[in-house]
Amino acid sequence: MTVDAELARGRDWAIETLQAYLRIPSISAQKTGIGDAVGYLERTFGELGCEVRRLTGGGNPVLVATAGSGPRSITFYNHYDVQPPDPLGEWSSPPFEPTVRDGKLFARGVADNKANLVARLAALRAWSGKPPVRVTFFVEGEEEIGSPTLARVVEGSADALRADLCIWESSYRDETGRPQIILGCKGMVQGELVVRTAKTDAHSSRAVILPSAAWRLAQALACCRQGDDITVAGLCDACVEPDAGEMELVRQIPFDELEWRRNFGVDRFVKGLTGLALVKQFFYAPTFNISGLTSGYQGAGHKTVLPREARAKFDIRLVPDMEPGDVVAKLRRHLDANGFTDVAIEHVDGYPPARTLYTDPAVTWVEDAARGVWDKPTITYPHMIASGPMYLFRRLMPCIGIGVGHAQSNIHAPNESVYVEDFHTGARHVSRLFDVMSGAS
Amino acid sequence: MTVDAELARGRDWAIETLQAYLRIPSISAQKTGIGDAVGYLERTFGELGCEVRRLTGGGNPVLVATAGSGPRSITFYNHYDVQPPDPLGEWSSPPFEPTVRDGKLFARGVADNKANLVARLAALRAWSGKPPVRVTFFVEGEEEIGSPTLARVVEGSADALRADLCIWESSYRDETGRPQIILGCKGMVQGELVVRTAKTDAHSSRAVILPSAAWRLAQALACCRQGDDITVAGLCDACVEPDAGEMELVRQIPFDELEWRRNFGVDRFVKGLTGLALVKQFFYAPTFNISGLTSGYQGAGHKTVLPREARAKFDIRLVPDMEPGDVVAKLRRHLDANGFTDVAIEHVDGYPPARTLYTDPAVTWVEDAARGVWDKPTITYPHMIASGPMYLFRRLMPCIGIGVGHAQSNIHAPNESVYVEDFHTGARHVSRLFDVMSGAS
Numbered sequence: 001m002t003v004d005a006e007l008a009r010g011r012d013w014a015i016e017t018l019q020a021y022l023r024i025p026s027i028s029a030q031k032t033g034i035g036d037a038v039g040y041l042e043r044t045f046g047e048l049g050c051e052v053r054r055l056t057g058g059g060n061p062v063l064v065a066t067a068g069s070g071p072r073s074i075t076f077y078n079h080y081d082v083q084p085p086d087p088l089g090e091w092s093s094p095p096f097e098p099t100v101r102d103g104k105l106f107a108r109g110v111a112d113n114k115a116n117l118v119a120r121l122a123a124l125r126a127w128s129g130k131p132p133v134r135v136t137f138f139v140e141g142e143e144e145i146g147s148p149t150l151a152r153v154v155e156g157s158a159d160a161l162r163a164d165l166c167i168w169e170s171s172y173r174d175e176t177g178r179p180q181i182i183l184g185c186k187g188m189v190q191g192e193l194v195v196r197t198a199k200t201d202a203h204s205s206r207a208v209i210l211p212s213a214a215w216r217l218a219q220a221l222a223c224c225r226q227g228d229d230i231t232v233a234g235l236c237d238a239c240v241e242p243d244a245g246e247m248e249l250v251r252q253i254p255f256d257e258l259e260w261r262r263n264f265g266v267d268r269f270v271k272g273l274t275g276l277a278l279v280k281q282f283f284y285a286p287t288f289n290i291s292g293l294t295s296g297y298q299g300a301g302h303k304t305v306l307p308r309e310a311r312a313k314f315d316i317r318l319v320p321d322m323e324p325g326d327v328v329a330k331l332r333r334h335l336d337a338n339g340f341t342d343v344a345i346e347h348v349d350g351y352p353p354a355r356t357l358y359t360d361p362a363v364t365w366v367e368d369a370a371r372g373v374w375d376k377p378t379i380t381y382p383h384m385i386a387s388g389p390m391y392l393f394r395r396l397m398p399c400i401g402i403g404v405g406h407a408q409s410n411i412h413a414p415n416e417s418v419y420v421e422d423f424h425t426g427a428r429h430v431s432r433l434f435d436v437m438s439g440a441s
Numbered sequence: 442m443t444v445d446a447e448l449a450r451g452r453d454w455a456i457e458t459l460q461a462y463l464r465i466p467s468i469s470a471q472k473t474g475i476g477d478a479v480g481y482l483e484r485t486f487g488e489l490g491c492e493v494r495r496l497t498g499g500g501n502p503v504l505v506a507t508a509g510s511g512p513r514s515i516t517f518y519n520h521y522d523v524q525p526p527d528p529l530g531e532w533s534s535p536p537f538e539p540t541v542r543d544g545k546l547f548a549r550g551v552a553d554n555k556a557n558l559v560a561r562l563a564a565l566r567a568w569s570g571k572p573p574v575r576v577t578f579f580v581e582g583e584e585e586i587g588s589p590t591l592a593r594v595v596e597g598s599a600d601a602l603r604a605d606l607c608i609w610e611s612s613y614r615d616e617t618g619r620p621q622i623i624l625g626c627k628g629m630v631q632g633e634l635v636v637r638t639a640k641t642d643a644h645s646s647r648a649v650i651l652p653s654a655a656w657r658l659a660q661a662l663a664c665c666r667q668g669d670d671i672t673v674a675g676l677c678d679a680c681v682e683p684d685a686g687e688m689e690l691v692r693q694i695p696f697d698e699l700e701w702r703r704n705f706g707v708d709r710f711v712k713g714l715t716g717l718a719l720v721k722q723f724f725y726a727p728t729f730n731i732s733g734l735t736s737g738y739q740g741a742g743h744k745t746v747l748p749r750e751a752r753a754k755f756d757i758r759l760v761p762d763m764e765p766g767d768v769v770a771k772l773r774r775h776l777d778a779n780g781f782t783d784v785a786i787e788h789v790d791g792y793p794p795a796r797t798l799y800t801d802p803a804v805t806w807v808e809d810a811a812r813g814v815w816d817k818p819t820i821t822y823p824h825m826i827a828s829g830p831m832y833l834f835r836r837l838m839p840c841i842g843i844g845v846g847h848a849q850s851n852i853h854a855p856n857e858s859v860y861v862e863d864f865h866t867g868a869r870h871v872s873r874l875f876d877v878m879s880g881a882s
Contacts, residue, residue: 186646190743199706204756205627205826207730209701209710209723214731214753215666222663225656260650265640269650282650289648290655291746293736297754302631302788304756305732312655313738315645315745347743385646 003431006126011424014122015105017044018423021114022098022107028081028145034060037080041065041139048121049129050137055157057149060141064160067124068131072437073163075136077393078117079143082109083412090414104417111409113170115418116426119404120167123430132438136161143169147389154392164437165362166393167430168401173422175407176254178379181366182401184355184394186286187318188387189327191348193220195310201296204304214295217310220340221290224331228270230288232334238321242284246382249358253381255279283383287317316350317387324350351387354394358382362398369433370402374425402429444872447567452865455563456546458485459864462555463539463548469522469586475501478521482506482580489562490570491578496598498590501582505601508565509572513878514604516577518834519558520584523550524853531855545858552850554611556859557867560845561608564871573879577602584610588830595833605878606803607834608871609842614863616848617695619820622807623842625796625835627727628759629828630768632789634661636751642737645745655736658751661781662731665772669711671729673775679762683725687823690799694822696720724824728758757791758828765791795835796824803839810874811843815866843870 021044026037038054038061045052050065060081085095085108093099095108105115117139124131138161140150154161171180197211224232242250257274261267273281291314296307316327328348335343356362358380370378384401393399404426410416462485467478479495479502486493491506501522526536526549534540536549546556558580565572579602581591595602612621638652665673683691698715702708714722732755737748757768769789776784797803799821811819831840845867851857 188745190745197707200704202705203827204728204730204732205758205828206705207728208726208758208826209714209719210705211669211707211709211711212731214734215662217734218659218662218731218753219666221656221659225660227660228652263641264643264647264651266638266652268652270652273650278650285649287645287648289645289745289747290653290659290736291645291744291748292738293655293658293734293751294739295731295734297733298735298739302754302756303732304629304631304730306730307732307734310734312659313743315743317646317649385649386644387646 003126003435004428006128007122007424007428007431010122010125013125014118014424014427015420017121018115018118019098021118022110023096025096026081026109026141027084028060028142029084034081034141037141038063041080044121045137048124055153057152057156059149062141062153063137063139064157065137066135067129068127068133068135070131070133070438073134073136074433074437075138075161075163075166075393075397076120077166078113078137078139078169079141080114080139081141081144082112082114083144087414092415100420103419103421105420105423106415106417108416111170111172111405111416111418112411113403115423116170116403119423119426120430122427123434126427126431127434131434133434134163136163150389151392158396161393162396164397165365166397166399168390168399169403170405171401171403172405172409173407174254174379175256178376179370179374179402181363181370181378181380182384183358183363183380183382184320184353185384185386185388185390187322187324187351187353187391189316189318189324189348189350191314191328192346193217193312193314194344194346195220195342196308198308201308202306204306207306210306213307213310216343217295217312220335220343221312223338223340224288224334230286232288232331233337234330235327236286236322238323238326239284239286240320242280242382246358247280249380249382250279250283251276252379253279255282282385284319286319286322287315289315291315317385318353319383320353320355323352351389352391354390354399355383356394356398356400360398362400365433365436366400366402369436370429373429373432402426444567444876445869447569448563448865448869448872451563451566454566455559455865455868456861458562459546459556459559460539462559463551464537466537467522467582468525469501469583470525475522475582478582479504482521485562486578489565496594498593498597500590503582503594504578504580505598506578507576508570509568509574509576511573511575511879514575514577515874515878516579516602516604516607516834516838517561518607519554519578519580519610520582521555521580522582522585523553523555524585528855533856541861544860544862546861546864547856547858549857552611552613552846552857552859553852554844556864557611557844560864560867561871563868564875567868567872568875572875574875575604577604591830592833599837602834603837605838606806607838607840609831609840610844611846612842612844613846613850614848615695615820616697616700619817620811620815620843622804622811622819622821623825624799624804624821624823625761626794626825626827626829626831628763628765628792628794628832630757630759630765630789630791632755632769633787634658634753634755635785635787636661636783637749639749642749643747645747648747651747654748654751657784658736658753661776661784662753664779664781665729665775671727673729673772674778675771676768677727677763679764679767680725680727681761683721683823687799688721690821690823691720691724692717693820694720696723723826725760727760727763728756730756730758732756758826759794760824761794761796764793792830793832795831795840797835797839797841799823801839803841806877807841807843807874810877811870814870814873843867
């Protein structure tokens with residue numbers, strides 16, 4: 001019997017395995033269901049003939065399962081934890097009771113990313129647990145809380161994880177229905193700019209002679225941005241310009257400006273950009289976002305207070321080849337050079353961007369494996385605009401994201417879903433990838 | 442028997458009347474004790490032989506009580522409402538159980554300003570309710586919540602309130618122990634600068650192409666201040682420079698820079714000012730204070746959000762002859778001229794400054810009446826740095842603040858107090874003022 005026939009016979013197994021997995025409320029932020037999810041996956045991996053180990057970096061367990069053999073190797077990165085389901089009232093069916101409606105399977109975590117892992121398991125099962133490549137599953141349980149212990153685990157198991165290709169956790173059909181093949185994600189630096197001018201708040205009448213933390217913060221911020229342009233000296237020195245081939249990929253990416261403007265209620269984009277220049281900005285520009293401003297009185301009405309402290313929370317999205325430490329150092333130097341030595345940069349953390357070049361042979365394997373499998377041609381994205389811990393794996397091997405979500409999968413939101421048929425198609429894509437990488441096709 | 446002897450005999454009456462008044466928790470912000478305070482004052486005014494009327498502008502009642510006759514007239518402005526007493530745990534004795542310790546009477550509202558009213562009543566009583574000037578008491582009940590209905594009441598009774606002099610609610614010994622005679626207060630404009638850039642918050646990765654309310658607000662603010670200088674064009678066009686005589690008053694005002702720097706934990710004042718230039722700034726400069734900054738995420742840690750809205754609450758203290766409407770119009774024009782037509786100015790209210798010139802004959806009456814009464818010479822302040830609704834009365838007559846507080850009276854704070862002896866001395870000051878104004882001395 002062919003592998004494709006095994007896949008077709010295994011559809012019931014796949015959907016039942018997924019539904020049982022979805023019923024476990026494995027919410028890392030709320031510390032529920034972690035043990036149940038780990039136990040369920042250990043049993044399932046075992047039943048498929050994998051060798052399973054538990055690793056830990058001090059947080060929730062990481063499962064590493066291996067199977068198969070062959071000339072090439074592949075590592076799958078997934079996570080078994082999911083976002084909290086609130087607001088519960090907005091779900092049409094309970095988040096941990098998987099429900100099929102209109103061809104879609106609804107449940108918390110189905111798109112992000114339980115269906116992706118089970119589709120990969122279904123592919124393994126179609127090969128009777130013996131694919132013609134060496135397969136390693138890496139499933140962590142803290143992705144939704146920022147993967148605080150992931151670096152320790154990956155660095156401690158680098159040799160075991162290194163492979164010819166890492167398949168990243170998830171991907172989605174874009175707004176035109178084309179399945180995305182994603183070659184990277186942005187990095188991030190988070191922190192707070194803090195100004196403290198006095199040891200106590202004062203009555204606002206005293207602002208006539210006392211220094212003001214809030215004004216000082218506004219001035220410090222203003223020296224970092226002119227109109228829509230980031231003016232932090234040298235911040236983008238390491239930014240890599242896309243080459244002609246990459247721009248060709250960018251040109252094919254659909255971007256419905258009217259829909260974006262309508263969704264967010266904006267009448268323009270930054271710098272008045274439109275067309276290809278806008279899409280290029282989307283993928284290749286860093287951000288310097290203010291996520292929170294806090295000083296003084298926050299309630300209704302007025303309070304006559306001179307606040308002693310002012311804070312701006314920020315996140316900076318990094319594009320290749322920006323590095324978190326270098327970015328923070330440049331921000332510090334820029335503030336100092338503009339006289340803001342009194343403005344502290346606090347609570348900094350971050351990680352670098354990661355990408356696999358479109359010219360990498362691994363990209364061809366993934367694209368080739370998809371050919372004729374999906375109902376529409378795949379589309380290759382050089383980046384996501386979001387960030388993730390992909391860099392830990394990218395240091396070891398090429399990383400490429402594929403998955404079974406769609407443009408309205410509602411990840412991190414109520415009524416998360418994937419199309420049931422996409423779930424099965426995704427399994428076939430992975431099964432074909434084993435074949436392609438083994439050199440048999 | 443002389444009036445001074447009557448005052449001495451009336452000390453017990455005065456302190457008992459004050460203590461009974463202090464036991465009433467007349468907190469306008471919490472709507473408690475209002476009826477009790479009004480009833481208590483009505484009875485007390487009646488017992489002193491006054492004619493009493495209740496007025497209202499739609500809020501808490503205003504009491505107007507009249508007595509005496511003579512060639513000149515005097516109006517006293519006071520309020521029967523007090524600040525809430527929290528934090529209760531920091532009071533050494535309960536806020537509404539007046540307690541004497543170390544020569545000081547402690548209770549909520551004793552300095553601001555129940556002791557001042559009762560000292561004035563004690564003076565009236567020493568004149569057997571028949572002082573040689575026409576006396577009008579005006580006692581409102583909403584001062585601590587911003588006197589929202591006061592303008593209506595004052596404008597509706599202008600003819601009855603107009604007199605040769607208005608004695609304002611309160612004053613304090615300064616840090617060297619000299620009783621202050623206060624000739625004015627600053628005005629104020631409060632409002633919010635608001636930037637709205639989208640109809641919804643967005644994931645912060647989208648800041649790469651979507652406009653940012655927080656950055657826009659920081660930039661708009663920064664165009665209003667350069668270093669410590671307000672740069673709103675024309676804002677201070679109406680500011681009046683003190684003349685040589687006023688500067689002579691300013692020169693006599695004690696200002697302990699070291700103590701201020703220590704109290705607030707600052708190492709410098711705005712613009713690096715010191716000495717006379719600092720004191721002049723204190724009284725004669727407007728402020729443009731940011732009392733609150735709010736945008737996006739306010740909690741611990743980070744949230745990757747692009748906020749759709751950013752707000753800066755502000756208060757601008759006005760010096761003579763700045764006008765609220767003119768100041769707001771100039772702020773609007775300045776923002777527009779700098780391209781910030783999208784920054785709204787909302788929730789605006791305010792009132793103008795008020796002052797009585799040091800050359801006004803009424804100042805001499807108050808200064809003369811104090812001579813030999815207090816243990817230290819009085820000191821005349823051209824302004825307070827705080828604001829108040831004095832302008833409503835200043836339109837009708839000269840307004841001068843005197844009172845029985847001291848430099849550590851802790852108004853609006855736990856353990857509010859006045860010295861018992863200052864309370865009795867304050868009564869004698871008012872009693873002498875009746876005499877001086879009648880022309881008899």
